[in-house]
Amino acid sequence: MNLQEKIRILAAAAKYDVSCSSSGSDRANQPGGIGSAAKAGICHSFADDGRCISLLKILYSNHCIYDCAYCVNRRSNDIQRTTFTVKELVDLTIGFYRRNYIEGLFLSSGVINNPDFTMERLVRVARELRQIHRFNGYIHLKTIPGASSRLVKEAALYADRLSVNIEIPSEGNLKMLAPEKDYPSVLSPMSLIKEGIVQYKEERRIYRHTPLFAPAGQSTQLIIGATPDSDRQILSLAGNLYATQNLKRVYYSGYNPTNLYDSRLPAITAPPLKRENRLYQSDWLMRFYHFSVDEIVNDAHPDLDLSVDPKLSYALRNPHIFPIDVNSADHHMLLRIPGVGPKSAKMILAARRFRKLNSHHLRKIGVVMKRAQYFITCHELPTATIQELQPERVRSMLTMDLRKQSLPNAHQLSLW
């Protein structure tokens, strides 16, 4: 099989892993070496599905000893299988990198023989890139569940980011769909890396030349819609991982119907894109807007509202904190206003030291006034806010607008 064939098979096998970022590391170019990492990450292309291509995201092999029902590479699936050699993969990465096609390599793999055997191959690719080719670009390695701690630690010395996918948001359902896997095998390497990072940071304070240890942290992925887990379960798990494992990112991947004959999986024809989108919005609320999980989903609302975004949904459920005065509220409260993001909140804070802001200023700064108008007071005559209008009214006004947007081709029915 030629190299191009292998790329076709092993890239397609890797495409359901949604992680793409190349951020969080600013590895500098060493003299005589190639490459560097940009702190904010750089996307180099965008695939036909609109997702960014930043790293060469590919599998080392799509042979797998496991039979996870949700996975396209499961043992029982009848697909063409192939495996790279270490040299092929290293040369391909360098060749693509030199042409500015990619930021680096994101290497994962099906499990060949046993976890350690596979992990050893992944580590070898990273080691050759770093030590023989002096490659300073971004490397994201997948930790194979069940791999020994020695290999995981070695991987962290070469990789910028490590990740281990939890995939199914509750252990019971994971057991059902992937009988050979369990939570401890996933979570123990995660804790190991977390401890390593904490230790590295302490040593780094004393000794500046401590070798880097996964400088861009770790991430994981949850599959959405393959199991009946509620949004509350998913977001609590994510919130927990952010708090206890210091994860940089949790990715949510709408389940693609890759397994059509297994009755343990739901019979769907398209991935739940809207739900995935709302989960990402909630994730952003947790990471950049100081929201806690309970404020987004709770006992009364275990699932996200698909018709409005989670922040608006929060505002409609908590009208008592509004209207917020943009000229005096603190950063935390500014971020609660629907239509105000972290950027505009920062700009409001800066600009209001010079003058009081009115709605014209806010619009110019970039606040989405269509939504914000019902939740703020500013330096002008008061308008009707959520207090006067009641939440139901505000909701219907805002969703009506949305409906118009989503049906650009809707035309009036003719009467005759």
Add this chain to the structure above:
Amino acid sequence: MVGYNTTRLNRQMLEYLYDGTFAGLLTAIFHAFRRKEYPDVILRPQGQRLLFATTHTVETDDVMAQRVLNGIERYGGKTTCEQLLHAFLSQSDNVEILILQYARELFFQKRPIMADLGNSFVLQIHKLDRRVLREVQRVLMFIRFERSADGIYFAPFAPKYDVLPLAVGHFKHRFADQQWAIYDTLRDYGFHYHGKRVEQITINAPAFSRDSGKLSVEMEHENEDDYREMWREYFRSIAISERLNPTLQRNFMPKRFWKYLTEKRI
């Protein structure tokens, strides 16, 4: 009633002409301060002249320009200087007057005014700055090198603004061990890195097509086509066909870049 506005109507419009460089603009600002006047427009050589106007031509003077720049840096800091340069590179209409206004306000207030976003021209400068930086970012994203027969990695590109000089540092750092050249096909100049320094170049008889940016076949390295095809194969395979979203793709990667993208050009 007729006399109501006469003073205003009778005032002659005042236009400054400068050579289109940033130093030229700074000199023009110096002139405005020295002559204690406020031009209505500051025009680049190809700018639209006014019909009835007093014209003052500004000779670029590095000493004057440096003095204005020092003043801006003194009160606004380095960031303000960079912001104004970026805004200038946007070549947007009347950006010169905007920069003059900004400098005047800065010298009057004697403190950084960058954060005063309720002020319309500060906000406009802020937005122009961001727009230009975004184009720099796109150079970093969408440059595609092709290896030529003599081992130079070559990339033609056509950024909307003249931002190549701002992007070169990134490539010099990243590809320190390979020879490369980046060429702006719109403005007909580029940069060549030969292992030590980056030098500005102009190519007289280009060995690449101006439309597609493709190197001519005899100029290409022998296995260049393999890498090109492998990358295109990867690009096709990585997309999830159940989730096709061409609108999103075009938003992130506008069509004007496609002719230089290995994976997109035909």
